[in-house]
Amino acid sequence: MQIIYSTHNLSLPQSIATIGFFDGVHLGHQYLIKQLIAEAQKRQLASVVVTFSDHPANIIHNKRIELLTPLEEKLTLLSKENIDYCIVLPFTKELSALSARTFMEQILKKELNVHALYIGYDNRFGHRLSNKEGFEDYVSYGKECGVEIIEAKALLLKEIEISSSLIRNLLKEGNLSLANKLLGRPYTLVGNVTFGKRIGRTLGYPTANIKPAHQQKVIPSDGVYAVSVRLNGSRYRGMLNIGCRPTIKNGKTKTIEVHILDFQREVYQQDIELVFEKYLRKEIEFKDKKALIEQLQKDEETVRHFFENKKQP
Template sequence: MQVYYDIGDFEPLQNAIVTSGTFDGVHLGHQKILARLTETAQTFGGESVVITFWPHPRMVVSKDSQNLRLLSTLEEKIELLRQNGVQHLVVIPFTREFSELSSEEFIQQILVEKIGTKKLVIGYDHHFGRNREGSFDYLQQHAPRYGFQIEEIPRQEIEHITVSSTKIRQALLEGDTTIATELLGRTYTFTGIVVKGRQLGRTIGYPTANVHITESYKLIPVDGIYAVRVEVRGQRLNGVMSIGFRPTVNGKNRTQEVYIFDFNEDVYGEKMTVELVQYIRPELKFDGLEALTKAIEADCVAAMEVLGKAK
């Protein structure tokens, strides 16, 4: 997949099959669009093009942008789009100036002149341009004038639940990892750097890796204990994670700490990716370290059982 961070570097294609959107999380609904995009490109002998925007538009135009939490960083989104077979990815810097483009200007300047679109594939209820004024109906009415075809993918549902990034975020904030996994089509992940913490886990026989996520906008699920898999130094390992403030030891800052089963390597400074397989229980305050240790033992047993059943 070729990635373009400046649309000026993109040479218009002879037969571009295009879609556009924020694609936060690249969930099952997005995957349906991408599969159709790839299928259409193959049928028409064309090349697939995804147009996305960074920062996320809501980070630029929304009043609550500081509270926005995303399912994927730009790096994660690029990798997920690559895995879905996209041939060309255009990352358009989203600025206030860009947000003022009308739908007509977006179509003419981006889709027609810069990309050379021959067919546009969009998701259900997709809007674009200033104040989201552009719509499928608008495109359909004017497509002959622009010289490209337009196709809309119908609303996608899983067991009557509409697939959306918002529903996935809500599920993760409620500890519903089952729904989040179903709607994403995979386990939710985040990546960070292992940093030194208070190292209290070592004193009770459960040394943990404190995972620091540098992107403040990345969604961290609700506080609690999770069965997880981690990737570090090319290894994929099982473990149990605690997200929260560690009330038993009077923690002051929210942390993400992983106890990795049968692992005793020094990984400070290493990049670690965590897959949240299943939420086990909420974070609780225990009456001292002995009670905490017994709870961790039970959490490990529960996590091992979950991970033994998980694919």
């Protein structure tokens, strides 16, 4: 997949495209892209995904939207979908002011040489004042601009309409199992190991404190998780806690801490990736450290049992 960040003096072959923010590159996105690629191959045209560097709400509403996949992660996932080109447009106020018809004519047709456009079942684009427009309007504009409009089939999973916002909410609610199903893979979080107060060591469970690499990345619900840990090219098993450690810290500062099983080395200031495999329980305030340690031992047993019985991909 060739990634293109500027449409200035761009010369692309005739193509079939789809457009969207594609946060999470979830099963619904993947299904749309598969339809796009199949049609492109049938017509012997290039396949193009048009996406944006920033979430539209950040610009239009000055609203900070948490993301399932920041740009770099999103592009990595899209590159696995066998797309020919991915166009990353900077989402600016000027771009947001374009009507759907103008965007189709100036950007898609003139600059990107798009012959046909796949529209997702819930896809809308163009200035917010034109949000009442639907598929029939896009078909009409397309005829005027020379762009064929194709309505993509929607993917339903047990009658669930898959969306990025739904997955974000599921992660925040602690429903990791369904979130992972809709993503088509386990949710991941990349960060850097920072210096902590080494409280875990006094409990027999030394932890690595994680600072997320991206401030806008969705942090799953507080609680304890079974996670896979990717570190320096190797993969380990771990038990993760997200929360305020109420038994130790009186619930004031949220932390992300992972205890890597059967691991002794120092990993300060190293990059780490957490793969969220299973949600175990809510964070609990215990009456004393002894009760906390007893629960940590139970959590460890649960995590080990989970990985021993987990089917390997």
